[in-house]
Amino acid sequence: MPRRYKVLTGLIALSGSLTLIFTGELNPVYYPFLFLMIYGYIRLIKNKPQGSRFVIGLSSIAGLFIFFIDAFLITEDYLVSVGHLSLVFHAIKSFDIKEPYDPLQVYFMALLQLVVASEFTTQMLFGAIIILFIFLFIYVMIMAHHIKTSLQLGLSTPLEARGLKNSLILLVISTVVLSAVFFISLPRLKYGLWGKSHIKGIKNAGFSERMDLSSGELKLDPSVVMRVELRPMIKGPHYWRGMALDYFDGRQWSNSFIETRKVLNRRGDEFLLRTQITEDSIEQEILLEPVDSDILFLMDRPVSINITAQRLERDLSGTIYLPKKGARRIHYIVRSSIQLLPEDKFHPQYLQIPPSLKEALKPFTEGLVSGIKTDREKALFIESFLKKNYTYSLTVTEPPSGVDPVSYFLFEEKKGYCEHYASAMVLMLRAIGIPARVVTGFSGGQINSIGNYIIVRQKDAHSWVEAWINQSWLRFDPTPSELTAESEPPKLFLYLDYLKLKWQRYVVSFSREDQKRILEGIKTLTEEINIIIKDSIILASRAIKRAISGVPVPLFFLVIISSIILGLLSLKITFLKRPSHKEVSLYYVRLKRLLKKRGLPIEDSSTAMDVFNYGLLSGLPEEELEEFIKIYLSARFGEKKMDLKHYRELFRRLKRAQG
Amino acid sequence: MKITREGFRLLLATSLIGLASLNTGNNLMYLILSVMLSILLLSLMITYVNLRGITIEIEPLDDLFAGKTSRIKLRYSKKRSILSSRSLFITTPPEGLIRILDYVDILKPAGSIERIINVTPLKRGMLGLNGRLILKTGFPFIFTENSIRPELKGTLLIYPALKDIDMLMNSYTSKGKRPFTGERDFQKIRQYRYGDDRRFIHWKATAKAGELMIKESAIEEGQRITIFFDNFRPPLLETFEESISFAASLSSRLIEDGYYVRFITCLKTIPFGTGMEHLRKILDHLAIISPSDDFSCLIDEGESAGRSILILQSDSSPLIRFRESAERIFYASEI
């Protein structure tokens, strides 16, 4: 084996194993096998002796034993344990590469590792690894080809493949292109069979059915939650509504409408949220990272949602639920109305307030809004009051026991974060009789100027207020804007994030709908080309018209009509001339095939006479066979009329005789 | 087109990945599947295209005799195309007359490569019309293989093996003596006929008569000998081959000894002549002669005049009628 072949084999094993390790799903206990493998390959490259059969066999059995224990007792996850096994296997195999074909097992194992890893990660890095793998695999396969060739030629030293660089580059490029074509065109099931997913969701998106007023540790997490493309792109701040909370027990908020979930009507993949269709709408194409939640985030007043899902549900608070927690990346398109729309009915729950708090808040709030007439102005006043007089802070001291967090925020601490602001405002509104609710979701985000989309991160999690005023829910945000304006991140980051968006959008969440869209795109493209052709024909005809404007009209028509007649005539002639021998030949060809199957030497160059003679040889009845062939010949080459029924009957009889 | 053992393994792995992708709907798995499929497809396509447009010319550099190692020239050329052909094997089918194993690393578009190789033909016959060469490739990977019988230009004629026939012929010829070199007795001058030795044209007489005239000598008549070779199908085919080999050796020997040899079979008459070119004529015929079942042997009775040697397959042959006039008779079974 040439040295390069060994190095490449080692590299393939290494890339497969590293991919698996980087997903972070494997138990670090297995990592030493990686180093063992590297050691094995170094020995191989240095032409050190390989392990003895006995030791290799023994360790293989041990490896399998560990695998079963792993799979059934320790991890109880076959995928993870297969990943573990692959590391062990690579380590053992690295000491046992003797035959030129041994590396094939290594490649297949590395392939398996990639397959396992694909279940663990959706990172863009994976794509890069695939390209690397293509390169290594093709390189090593070309080398394997030359090794095989030298074996066939009986050479002791392998052939050195000369000038293969071009072939290699060409092959890699064509493989990548072809893979893209395959990737796009391979059939996909609509929902997948959704096996158990192994991708771990981001631990918590700050959403649950409850909102605790005591935790704020997630607020600085910069990991990306979703990427949104807005059409049209409107100025922020944008609010991505998640869940509305209505019930406050003194410590935490919860959604009491959660049991009122109803399945939404659908039209294909489009879920309709409103019967009225509004024209002015904003389209949001959202790519949601795996989140430990079953709630969809979207702008206020959604009209429709396009998503590939078995069903969608909505409760009375307007929260939209997926059928199950999205452990996968989800891609959906929402259209939201920009006009205020008449909303669902008012519910008394939205006035709920713990009695002790009501006592404290009612006079305080009434004092604030005295003299203000409309509910809307009152709400606006409270919003600005909170914004002005309270300090935004993520470090909040725990309220002493017995004191509820809202009163503590309002009257003692006077600083807090969005949840405090929102809770305070909702309770203040409720105290003066205005129905209100806390809404959790995301707000803001960073605009990526390269792809013109919004990156929403974990730290953009937010809560705000909705109040029922004039028969519709209005949004208020009492939280002061953060003063520290974020500086634009480096360009490289923006590019990378843009790539990541495209990777997530067009590779990881590529779907049947995308396939459909591509097909339609091709269709419209051809249609456009047709239109262009038509246009040019029209233009040309205009030009001709101008050119022949001097010619008398009757003559012009004469020419057109006669050419049409001529064209039709020629068509008709070809129709008449076209031999109708298809069916005639069909049965004859079938007979030929029958005889050929029988083992008779019937070739393409056999004539009817040969068929006849061989037919007799194989025991076909002479009379029928002769008649059959006579009919065939006279219809086919004499172009005589024939009794097709009789002909078919003859064929059937012959076929039966053939048995 | 053939998928190798490794190819089937890859195919199996690919279909497993295909099932897994369908089951999970995981697009990254689809990505791996796509890569595997495209590698397979490319392998198939390239293996197929690799053998397109290649022609092989074959040319003997020496006279080829069965069982004797000689040189032949192979010339591979490729038509104009985009891709080069790489890693080509050239072999012969197992039932062929010769064994060739050659390897070409790269054949560029519109380019050609020449090889001179030694071959030891297994038996007499002609290569080119029936026994074609095999062109094989597995490029680029080890998953697929393709082999075709490419367009073959040129023919190889393999003469029957020449054997030492001293044992049988000792009494007959005088090895190494060349009776032509000396003075020749004139007997008469006659018209030139096809097959006469041009050295003996009598130019004076030619000028007088206005057509070619030739000296005919007494020695020449004595040195003329006819070999009748019977190609009627014998009961045993091995003896037929033996007799062909013998006929070839005999002709070679007689010509070497300076005889004018005429060679007659049921298929063809090769008139009197001598020299290497003449021997080749006889050998050409012997290289491809095959046993015939046809009783219609086209030999005139008058041909039996003069000295003749008869090589017979069996007594049932139509050539048996020349037995009386033959100086010696060899039976194929006795050779």
Next chain:
Amino acid sequence: MNEPLKRLKSTLDSIILGKEDVTKFSIVTLLARGHLLIEDIPGVGKTTLAYALAKATSCTFQRIQFTSDLLPSDIIGVNVYNPEKRDFEFKPGPIFANIVLADEINRTNPKTQSALLEAMNERKVSVDRKTYELPEPFMIIATQNPVEYYGTFPLPESQLDRFMMHLRIGYPEPEFEKKALLKGSRFEEIEKLSPVIGPEEIMRMQAIVSEIKVHEDILKYLHEIILATRRHEMIRLGVSPRGGQLCLQAARAHAFFNGRDFVTPDDIKTVAPLVFGHRIILKTKTYITDATEIIREIISRIPVPV
């Protein structure tokens, strides 16, 4: 097969035993207005065939033995001075017959050969600027000795091209040979033959034959065969366009002979080796004796239209 043809065939078969193909192709050539070249050793029945064919069709028959001293005028005829009329009078040669047997055509000099071949092709002869039409039907059956004899003038390829078919008779099968021996002289038998068909009938059939339908695909098939002879590695010169036309004509006659009014691939496959065999020129470096075998080999590789 139509009735008179059937009778003609059986009559010929009763004279020439065991050579059904030879008699068939002779009739086919006659129907196709072609000429026949028979390459064979003496004594296998060439003369018998020609004579019997003439007798059975009540055609006039002439036999020309070609020798080295034969002159063109010996075949075509000469102008002889007639003292009574004080003018030259054309004395027609033996070629003025319906069926002419040109025996051992390669024995004579090229000049005489070409005179015969010209007459054969033009179906008329010119003597002293006067043209004389040859009788119809007109068919030449030429024979040639296959072995390379001295003092022979093998016909050049260009002249061989004039013959429609090239046949070999060969020795009769042993059983037929015995029968023939018992039968005694065949010439007496032929003399006693009563005609089964007349020259006018043959001319009528010849007219029908040239009208027989040939399907486009058949033409394509034939063309493929011709192209293959031109491409074949062992052939220096493939079949000429004239060869193709003659083959088509022969195929038509063969179809007619078999009672069809259209040509099938079988017709082509049957006649092509006989029509093309003598039309191709093999490369000197190749060593196959029989060109018809190469033609057969070529045909066996060409797909038949279905």
